[in-house]
Amino acid sequence: MLKQLRPALVMIVVFTVLTGLAYPLAMTGIAGMLFPKQAAGSLVTENGKVIGSRLIGQNFTSDRYFHGRPSATTGADPSDPSKSIPEPYNAANSGGSNLGPSNPALIARVKGDMDKLKAENPGQPVPIDLVTTSGSGLDPDISPAAAYFQVPRVAKARGMSENDLHDLVAQNVQQPVFGVIGEPHVNVLALNRALDALAKK
Amino acid sequence: MTFAGWLQILIFCGIIVLLVNPLGGYMTRVYQGERTFLSFLLGPFERLLYRLAGTSEKEEQHWVGYAAAMLAFNLVGMLILYALQRFQASLPFNPAGMSAVDPQLAFNTAASFITNTNWQNYAGESTMSYLVQMAGLTVQNFMSAATGMALAIALVRGFARHSVKSVGNFWVDLTRSTLYVLLPLCVVLTIFYVFRGVPQTLGAYVEATTLEGARQTIAVGPVASQLAIKMLGTNGGGFFNANSAHPFENPDAISNLVQMVTIFAIGAALTNVFGRMVGNQRQGWAILAAMGVLFIAGVIVAYWAEAAGNPLLNQLGLTGGNMEGKEVRFGIPLSALFAVVTTDASCGAVNAMHDSFTALGGMIPMINMQLGEIIVGGVGAGLYGIFVFVIVAIFVSGLMVGRTPEYLGKKIEAKEVKMAMLAMLCLPLAMLGFAAVSVVLPSAVSSVANPGPHGFSEILYAFTSATANNGSAFAGLNGNTPWFNLTIGMAMLMGRFLVIVPALAIAGSLAAKKTVPASAGTFPTDGGLFVGLLVGVILIVGGLTFLPALALGPIVEHFAIAAGQTF
Numbered sequence: 001m002l003k004q005l006r007p008a009l010v011m012i013v014v015f016t017v018l019t020g021l022a023y024p025l026a027m028t029g030i031a032g033m034l035f036p037k038q039a040a041g042s043l044v045t046e047n048g049k050v051i052g053s054r055l056i057g058q059n060f061t062s063d064r065y066f067h068g069r070p071s072a073t074t075g076a077d078p079s080d081p082s083k084s085i086p087e088p089y090n091a092a093n094s095g096g097s098n099l100g101p102s103n104p105a106l107i108a109r110v111k112g113d114m115d116k117l118k119a120e121n122p123g124q125p126v127p128i129d130l131v132t133t134s135g136s137g138l139d140p141d142i143s144p145a146a147a148y149f150q151v152p153r154v155a156k157a158r159g160m161s162e163n164d165l166h167d168l169v170a171q172n173v174q175q176p177v178f179g180v181i182g183e184p185h186v187n188v189l190a191l192n193r194a195l196d197a198l199a200k201k
Numbered sequence: 202m203t204f205a206g207w208l209q210i211l212i213f214c215g216i217i218v219l220l221v222n223p224l225g226g227y228m229t230r231v232y233q234g235e236r237t238f239l240s241f242l243l244g245p246f247e248r249l250l251y252r253l254a255g256t257s258e259k260e261e262q263h264w265v266g267y268a269a270a271m272l273a274f275n276l277v278g279m280l281i282l283y284a285l286q287r288f289q290a291s292l293p294f295n296p297a298g299m300s301a302v303d304p305q306l307a308f309n310t311a312a313s314f315i316t317n318t319n320w321q322n323y324a325g326e327s328t329m330s331y332l333v334q335m336a337g338l339t340v341q342n343f344m345s346a347a348t349g350m351a352l353a354i355a356l357v358r359g360f361a362r363h364s365v366k367s368v369g370n371f372w373v374d375l376t377r378s379t380l381y382v383l384l385p386l387c388v389v390l391t392i393f394y395v396f397r398g399v400p401q402t403l404g405a406y407v408e409a410t411t412l413e414g415a416r417q418t419i420a421v422g423p424v425a426s427q428l429a430i431k432m433l434g435t436n437g438g439g440f441f442n443a444n445s446a447h448p449f450e451n452p453d454a455i456s457n458l459v460q461m462v463t464i465f466a467i468g469a470a471l472t473n474v475f476g477r478m479v480g481n482q483r484q485g486w487a488i489l490a491a492m493g494v495l496f497i498a499g500v501i502v503a504y505w506a507e508a509a510g511n512p513l514l515n516q517l518g519l520t521g522g523n524m525e526g527k528e529v530r531f532g533i534p535l536s537a538l539f540a541v542v543t544t545d546a547s548c549g550a551v552n553a554m555h556d557s558f559t560a561l562g563g564m565i566p567m568i569n570m571q572l573g574e575i576i577v578g579g580v581g582a583g584l585y586g587i588f589v590f591v592i593v594a595i596f597v598s599g600l601m602v603g604r605t606p607e608y609l610g611k612k613i614e615a616k617e618v619k620m621a622m623l624a625m626l627c628l629p630l631a632m633l634g635f636a637a638v639s640v641v642l643p644s645a646v647s648s649v650a651n652p653g654p655h656g657f658s659e660i661l662y663a664f665t666s667a668t669a670n671n672g673s674a675f676a677g678l679n680g681n682t683p684w685f686n687l688t689i690g691m692a693m694l695m696g697r698f699l700v701i702v703p704a705l706a707i708a709g710s711l712a713a714k715k716t717v718p719a720s721a722g723t724f725p726t727d728g729g730l731f732v733g734l735l736v737g738v739i740l741i742v743g744g745l746t747f748l749p750a751l752a753l754g755p756i757v758e759h760f761a762i763a764a765g766q767t768f
Contacts, residue, residue: 004266004273007254007372012277012344014250015379019343020336023384024401024426027391031401031425034392041400041407041421041449050409053419055398055448058411065413069529091419092406093327094443096526096554098677100655101511102758104767106525106557110514125518128510132524135446135554141529180208182454183532192412 044189052189057140059089060188063157066142066150066195068188069129070113072097073137089138097133120153141185144173158199168194202508206534210500213458213538214493217465221489224466225473231381232354232374232474234258243380254372261367264709267355268702270371271348275315275698278344282311285337286329295330296405302328305686312690314338316697317345317579319431319438319549319672320663320689322681326420326441331403338438339427346434346467347378349581352701353471356585359708360609361478363716368708382467383433390429390463398452399425424449432463435579437549437672445539445552446528457535457552464548468577471584479609483727488587491735495576496545499565504537506562512762523562526554537562544569547579549672556651556659556675560762563675564755567662570669572743573628579670582697585704587735592621592707594731594738598724608726610716617710620703627699629746631668631692636661636750638688645684650677653768654761658754663689668696 031039042054052058057068073095075087087093099106113131127146147169155162172191176182230237251257262270286302289295302310306322313320314337325334351374358368395401400421407419424440428450431438445451445460469489476485510522522533531539536553543550544566555563569576575587591608596618599606606613639645639660649656659678666673667689674680680689725731761768 004270005277007256007270008273008277010250010254011274011372011375012281012340014253015344016281016336016340019379019384019430020340023387024335024339024423025403027388027426028401028403028423030392031395035395038395038398039401039425040404041402041419042398042452043407043409043419050407052409052411052417053407053449055452056417056419057448058413058417059415060413062413089417091417093324094420094441094447095324096443096446096557096676098554098556098650098675099525100556100651100658100675100677100758101513101523101525101559102653102655102762102766102768103651107513107517107767110519111517114517114519125520128514128519128521128524129529131519133526134528135526135552136441136443136448136528138443138448139528139530140448143529176205177453177455180205180212181458182530182535185529189412196412 053091054187054189055140056091057089057138058189060192063153065192066147066154066188067130069139069142070131070133071137071139072133091138094136094138096135096137117149121149124149140187140189142188144169144184144186147172147186147191154195160199164198165195168198202504203534206504206508209534210504210538213461216462217469220462220466221469221473224470225477225485228382228470229474229477231377237381239381239385247376247380250376251372256370256372258370258373260370262370263366264355264368264705264712267368267371268705271352271701272698274344274371274375275348278341279311279315282314282337282341283307285333286310289330289333292330292332294332294335294403296403297330299328299330305683306681309686309690312693313672314341314436314438315345316670316693317349317434317436317547317582318667318670318693318697319436320667320674320680320693321438321672322686322689324442325439326422331422334427334440335423339430342427342430342434342436342438343379343383344375346383346430346436346580347375349579350378350382350467350471351375351581352704353581353584354474356588356704356708357475357478359711360475360611361480362712363611363714365712368705368712383430386433387426387429390433390459391425393459394425394428394456397456398449399428399456400449401425421449431550432460432548433467435464435468435546435548437543439550445550446554448528451552453530454535457531457539460550461539461542464542464546464550465577467580468546468583471581475584481727484609487727487732488591491732491739492576492587494732494736495572495739496541499541499545499569499576500538503541503562503565504534506559506565507533507537509559511559513765513767523557523559526557528552540566541569543673544671545576545578547574547582547669547671549666551673554676555662555673556677560755560759563658564751566673567658567665567751567755568743568747570665570671571632571747572739573625574669574671575739582670586700588707589621589624589700589704590739590742591735592617593625593742594735595724595726597738598734604722607717607723610719611711611714612717617707620707620710624700624703625742627695628668631695632661632665633746633750635664635688635692639664639684642684644682648679648682648685650679651768654754654758655768658758661750661754664692667692670696
């Protein structure tokens, strides 16, 4: 074993420099040159201020905006940092609910959310992605059905026509790549920015 | 289940099959020391490195020397990784001001990354500095993968050679795996991932003011470079806590497809390297076919279970399958497929939360790991893992016809079978043994997040994943306790090294044997009958060992849910 000590040390030092420092640092440099926007996190700015990232969902709660999916992320309790409290769309602490399929807490949470949504748009079936938390808690997307479902609420809150909003959602649906790979989805931040732009007109 | 879903699964399988031959050919040239298109660039560097290390490509090692080199390298790597975590607060590249990682967690993480497991009892974005992520974790992502590949090649040499004492040189195999295979592919993949939207920056976390005026801190970092090797090396440890479910770590369906392909690519191609080195590519395809049968079976059950959804939620009037813990951009088919791929291949990255899968959907990942991570398996580890089963299958067939079993012209004798059984028995010992102790320890049981049989599944999954060196989790379990940090750390070390050393012993023993020419009585090992026999042996061994434990977890949960019961 002792005979192997020299090659072991030489190899680990050389490969640490190569794969642990040179590789990520060179990649950071090249990525920053080729794709500076993506490398920095696909940030969205308005009037020079960062308002979020195209890829990271935000916690929309106002009736005037389309909402994303429920999020199970948590954050430190301001009154006691050793404890954590729910903090939806905490982009510094991603994670899912990890509730098992037989956990009554899951069933109760989904039922509560469904009741709220049914009151908002009676008679329509509730899209499942609006009552289930995502794996990351930062899902930037909702299904087209979930966007259409919210049209009556947003239209009422904004005093806009449902038809206009319906068209807006349709324009913002992203189809699967080559028609097959992935699922159709709507980026909620992009949709809400388009909504603000439409409202200004 | 939808047509589009099956089409995506088919596309994935097609890409893998197309990659096997070219990648296998390239890797064979690399390991045999032949010239490749990268030799002019890397050759001089490679030779300089051997000189510094006091070895050379001409020098060959006996299996014991090979094992000693591998163990020394892993020990040194583990100590360095442990130290980096303990001292991260006073080291550079720490813009978020992370403090020292506590000793048990640092042990667990060090064991986790040198064994290619990447079980994570920590959340990356809130625990590890950029330095630890790069110079600690990323380095071991490369090194543990290269170690696995080296060992697989050593075992293949055992089959390919005859009447010699040596199985190759660990340092040469390690260097070539890293320089010629892993690193060049990772450079290309990193750039591709950044193009799709994965961050690659050393800047601090971004403060944003959202559309509704709230503050949002967005964690970023050198993600893409770690992501590339995390998949290609079947490591699976996420930069972020949510792993490849995080939109920064897997921005869209295309990045998702590439991630799944790179998980399988090297492991699948190694079967072809094996075929080429023993002089009959059909031998490699037969091994891959057995893996393929088990893979497809897993995909069918997992996709069906997730698409059918959770009966307790469907009763409320919901349709569309089980979306709890899944991302909209991947949907049901790509989440189910990813779960099967990642647990077949000992990767352990996730793009959906396995803890929230349906009972049967979550059982498939568990079974995949319990079979020993041999369905493609970890890079290298999958190949030497399945040879353990091949030897037992050949032995069983020999017993059936009353003839000394042989494989590729090598007589399989008592020593090989004993070593194969030793490797095979260590896995259930750690998986079931630690799980059994944990479920009677109140302090361990208090770590589970879901009551009832699902809580049992969380603990069983943890030790299964650790021992199989997978690293995915039923993540509701709080593993960051002294008990779990130590026992899961031990399970990972057992699952890695108690398989590697017997596998190397088999390699040494086979290399020393003479080749016997094939005769009319030789059982052909490149046809359908052999594939069927191998699959049968794998399923019988796995079934006998794990069915009782599965009955207490996912199976009972499935029937309870069907009867409308919660826990």
